[in-house]
Amino acid sequence: MDRSKSIKIAINADLEAGKVIMEVYDSVIEVEYKDDKSPLTQADKKANDVINSHLIPTEIPIISEENKQTNYSERKNWQICWVVDPVDGTKEFIKRNGEFTVNIALVVNGKPELGVIYVPAIRTLYFADVSIKEAFKTELSSHTAAIEDVLRWSKPLIPKTGKELTTQVVGSRSHMSKETLDYVDE
Numbered sequence: 001m002d003r004s005k006s007i008k009i010a011i012n013a014d015l016e017a018g019k020v021i022m023e024v025y026d027s028v029i030e031v032e033y034k035d036d037k038s039p040l041t042q043a044d045k046k047a048n049d050v051i052n053s054h055l056i057p058t059e060i061p062i063i064s065e066e067n068k069q070t071n072y073s074e075r076k077n078w079q080i081c082w083v084v085d086p087v088d089g090t091k092e093f094i095k096r097n098g099e100f101t102v103n104i105a106l107v108v109n110g111k112p113e114l115g116v117i118y119v120p121a122i123r124t125l126y127f128a129d130v131s132i133k134e135a136f137k138t139e140l141s142s143h144t145a146a147i148e149d150v151l152r153w154s155k156p157l158i159p160k161t162g163k164e165l166t167t168q169v170v171g172s173r174s175h176m177s178k179e180t181l182d183y184v185d186e
Contacts, residue, residue: 003114003129006058008147010082010104010116011127013054015150017047017086017102018120019143021093025121029094039090040066047086047102055082060106080108098122125150126157 024043032040048066055062063075064084075081082104087093089100098121105115117126120143128135136154145153 003131006106007114007116007127007129009054009058010106010114011125011150012147013051014102014104014116014118014125015140015143015145016054017050018118018123020046020050021087021100021102022120022143025093025096029096031094039094041087041090041093043093044087044090048084051084051086051102051104055084055104058082080106083107083112127154128157 021043024041024046029041029043034040044066048064051064052062052067061070061075061078061081062084063069063081064086066086067084069075084105085101085103087100088103092099098119100119100121102118102120103115105112107113111130113131114129115127118124123140123143125138125140126135127138135157137157138150138154140150140153
């Protein structure tokens with residue numbers, strides 16, 4: 001599949017999922033719990049449905065936290081697949097702190113080739129294509145921005161150089177451990 005087309009599909013899926021997530025965010029949030037005790041909301045389910053509606057027509061298999069999983073014995077032979085987390089940070093979503101994302105990646109031969117991350121609470125989109133070694137950030141005024149506008153408004157992300165090479169660590173508030181804190185302190 002054409003990379004340019006794939007990234008556009010993933011961007012549109014992320015934006016539309018972000019829109020439905022924020023509709024749930026602005027209403028009463030009901031929480032269920034999965035077998036592994038992790039929380040599940042209508043936002044997770046609705047975003048997953050939206051993303052699937054965009055990705056299924058590509059005929060590329062989808063691995064999503066919210067889909068029924070294909071057995072590993074079959075998945076391990078896939079040369080290409082989509083990897084999706086419809087609401088990464090469900091605990092943060094429930095807390096209404098805005099620290100959650102919609103994540104979609106295209107994985108080829110076990111390696112991510114392109115990815116899209118959307119932060120719907122602040123309407124900020126990140127996307128990257130590994131093959132051309134480019135990443136971009138777009139700040140949007142709406143979840144319904146046209147793909148042409150998203151691409152036009154995107155600004156390249158430039159890797160740090162020289163004195164800017166300070167290591168930054170990003171972690172989850174809900175999953176912070178003593179081991180992580182000790183590692184950061186070293």
